[in-house]
Amino acid sequence: MVHRRCLFRRCIKEGLCPSSRVSAGVGFLVISSTVTMSAPFFLGRVIDTIYTSSTEDFTSSLTSLCIMLTGVFLCGGAANAARVYLMQISGQQIVRNLRESLFSSILRQEVGFFDKTRTGELINRLSADTAVVGRCLTDNLSDGLRSLAQAGAGVGMMLYVSPSLAAFVLMIVPPIAVLAVIFGRFLRSISRRTQDALAEATQLAEERISNMRTVRAFGKELMEVQKYAGKIDQVFDLAKKEAVISAGFYGVTGLSGNFIILSVLYKGGLLMASEAMTVGQLSSFLMYAFWVGISIAGFSSFYSELMKGLGAGTRLWELMDRKPEFPLNEGLVLTPEQFKGELEFRNVSFAYPTRKDSSIFQNLSLSVPAGSIMAVVGPSGSGKSTLVSLLLRLYDPDSGMVTVDGHDIRDLNPYWLRSHIGTVSQEPVLFSCSIAENIAYGAIDPSQVTTQDIYRAAQIANAHDFIQDFPKGYDTVVGEKGVLLSGGQKQRVAIARALLKNPKILLLDEATSALDAENEFLVQEALERLMHARSVLIIAHRLSTIQSADAVAVLDRHRVVETGSHAQLLAMDKGIFRKLMEKQAFLQTDQKQALFK
Numbered sequence: 360m361v362h363r364r365c366l367f368r369r370c371i372k373e374g375l376c377p378s379s380r381v382s383a384g385v386g387f388l389v390i391s392s393t394v395t396m397s398a399p400f401f402l403g404r405v406i407d408t409i410y411t412s413s414t415e416d417f418t419s420s421l422t423s424l425c426i427m428l429t430g431v432f433l434c435g436g437a438a439n440a441a442r443v444y445l446m447q448i449s450g451q452q453i454v455r456n457l458r459e460s461l462f463s464s465i466l467r468q469e470v471g472f473f474d475k476t477r478t479g480e481l482i483n484r485l486s487a488d489t490a491v492v493g494r495c496l497t498d499n500l501s502d503g504l505r506s507l508a509q510a511g512a513g514v515g516m517m518l519y520v521s522p523s524l525a526a527f528v529l530m531i532v533p534p535i536a537v538l539a540v541i542f543g544r545f546l547r548s549i550s551r552r553t554q555d556a557l558a559e560a561t562q563l564a565e566e567r568i569s570n571m572r573t574v575r576a577f578g579k580e581l582m583e584v585q586k587y588a589g590k591i592d593q594v595f596d597l598a599k600k601e602a603v604i605s606a607g608f609y610g611v612t613g614l615s616g617n618f619i620i621l622s623v624l625y626k627g628g629l630l631m632a633s634e635a636m637t638v639g640q641l642s643s644f645l646m647y648a649f650w651v652g653i654s655i656a657g658f659s660s661f662y663s664e665l666m667k668g669l670g671a672g673t674r675l676w677e678l679m680d681r682k683p684e685f686p687l688n689e690g691l692v693l694t695p696e697q698f699k700g701e702l703e704f705r706n707v708s709f710a711y712p713t714r715k716d717s718s719i720f721q722n723l724s725l726s727v728p729a730g731s732i733m734a735v736v737g738p739s740g741s742g743k744s745t746l747v748s749l750l751l752r753l754y755d756p757d758s759g760m761v762t763v764d765g766h767d768i769r770d771l772n773p774y775w776l777r778s779h780i781g782t783v784s785q786e787p788v789l790f791s792c793s794i795a796e797n798i799a800y801g802a803i804d805p806s807q808v809t810t811q812d813i814y815r816a817a818q819i820a821n822a823h824d825f826i827q828d829f830p831k832g833y834d835t836v837v838g839e840k841g842v843l844l845s846g847g848q849k850q851r852v853a854i855a856r857a858l859l860k861n862p863k864i865l866l867l868d869e870a871t872s873a874l875d876a877e878n879e880f881l882v883q884e885a886l887e888r889l890m891h892a893r894s895v896l897i898i899a900h901r902l903s904t905i906q907s908a909d910a911v912a913v914l915d916r917h918r919v920v921e922t923g924s925h926a927q928l929l930a931m932d933k934g935i936f937r938k939l940m941e942k943q944a945f946l947q948t949d950q951k952q953a954l955f956k
């Protein structure tokens with residue numbers, strides 16, 4: 360829970376808030392408010408001068424008073440402009456710093472966190488909540504402080520000008536203040552609910568837009584629009600509630616403002632009639648009453664904005680304070696002599712954090728000697744991709760351990776480990792930038808990669824020719840998730856990306872989707888070059904891959920049930936591997952004949 364003071368203090372403590380700029384803004388606020396609040400007093404003097412001065416000194420005293428006031432007003436205007444500028448810039452800087460800090464906190468989280476958290480919700484925190492908090496801490500804070508200072512000074516001046524009239528007017532203030540507190544509390548809760556409802560709507564929109572091809576292919580545009588409308592209706596319903604309460608609140612405060620003015624005129628008129636007050640004093644008092652009214656209205660809107668900011672701040676700090684389960688850049692780093700690339704799963708038991716009751720592995724053991732190729736086969740859902748996730752340390756096993764060269768990967772620096780592991784998945788994801796940038800992404804420091812390095816990697820990955828055929832060559836932008844490239848082309852760009860990393864360990868998930876013969880050959884050839892002289896764990900779908908691997912592991916019922924060379928496994932009469940091969944749809948009759956002869 361973030362408390363009022365805490366919100367501001369934390370922003371300053373964590374360097375998110377440019378405190379010197381905010382302090383200067385507050386300084387200018389004091390100057391401009393002093394000028395604003397002294398104006399009614401001096402304007403009252405001007406009125407009294409007009410009414411009471413004798414004819415000979417009338418012009419000179421009126422002129423000097425007006426010249427003095429013009430100077431003071433100019434200073435006030437300049438101070439106000441400086442206040443607005445400094446506060447707005449500070450607000451934008453806080454938003455920028457909050458966004459950077461939040462994004463970095465999100466990217467530090469373990470993968471399990473993203474299994475549980477919706478993308479739209481995170482996007483909403485990054486865009487909407489940060490803006491609300493930034494506005495709350497600067498613009499709103501400065502307006503609130505100004506309202507508070509002006510209300511205080513106004514009340515003081517009202518008491519100074521006419522204590523009896525002031526006491527009469529101030530009776531109206533406490534009930535309005537109570538009303539404002541109740542209203543603020545309501546706004547805080549409704550703001551939180553609105554942001555949550557908005558996050559759900561954003562999540563839905565984000566997912567559907569990024570998967571537009573699926574929506575179109577199933578002809579679900581109308582249905583999706585209805586679903587989205589349902590979500591934004593929830594936001595609208597909350598906004599309606601807010602509007603009803605706001606209408607009541609602002610109606611009451613507006614009415615009370617007018618009542619104050621009317622009562623001041625009535626009571627002030629009586630005081631003037633009994634010569635207890637001059638016309639200038641009544642005018643000053645009226646102006647102060649007016650300012651106090653405006654300031655109280657401003658203060659109540661400050662209070663409601665503050666409550667909204669607290670609602671948003673609570674959610675931001677929940678995310679920023681979240682400690683990731685795994686460190687990102689701590690732990691042992693092996694020297695080049697120590698690092699050979701031997702991989703081992705020792706009695707690993709694992710269930711995904713979101714489905715703790717559904718075990719994926721139970722006492723699974725498997726080892727991949729350094730520099731060898733291990734093909735993994737098994738029925739769909741047997742956990743082949745999960746092996747890759749555990750090796751990348753996206754998740755930790757519940758018991759047992761995964762080792763690299765005999766070291767538990769929980770002791771190794773995850774950043775170092777991942778920098779030595781290359782991956783090419785079934786459906787490689789590319790970023791919506793140029794092909795060259797996508798390939799360079801594989802390097803530890805992409806800014807050090809030369810064009811020649813990129814060309815070389817693309818050539819080895821059989822990607823150079825098709826890239827050159829594009830009108831913009833390596834500068835071709837591949838679209839979101841690489842949607843503008845074919846499956847085979849994406850695979851080859853991903854292989855070039857992995858090659859540039861030059862990793863000791865390779866984790867590959869062979870594409871199941873049928874590529875045309877030409878593409879398949881090119882991808883296969885590129886993969887073979889990539890696998891050369893590395894420790895490879897490959898989720899194999901092709902017979903040729905299985906045959907050329909040094910060893911094959913068969914996954915079934917939560918563990919490795921068979922290991923050996925392709926020939927050894929086939930020779931096992933009732934072996935699971937043999938059954939699996941017989942079942943596989945991709946095994947054509949002629950392949951089967953070749954296989955079993």
Ligand SMILES: Nc1ncnc2c1ncn2[C@@H]1O[C@H](COP(=O)(O)OP(=O)(O)OP(=O)(O)O)[C@@H](O)[C@H]1O
Nearest residue numbers: 474711713714719738739740741742743744745746
């Ligand atoms: N992030 C996740 N959270 C929860 N369960 C998951 C997650 N990812 C996979 N699973 C579940 O874990 C099991 C193993 O999945 P995995 O993807 O490792 O299987 P696979 O053998 O690679 O399957 P396929 O050959 O179909 O790709 C499946 O039942 C799957 O539903």
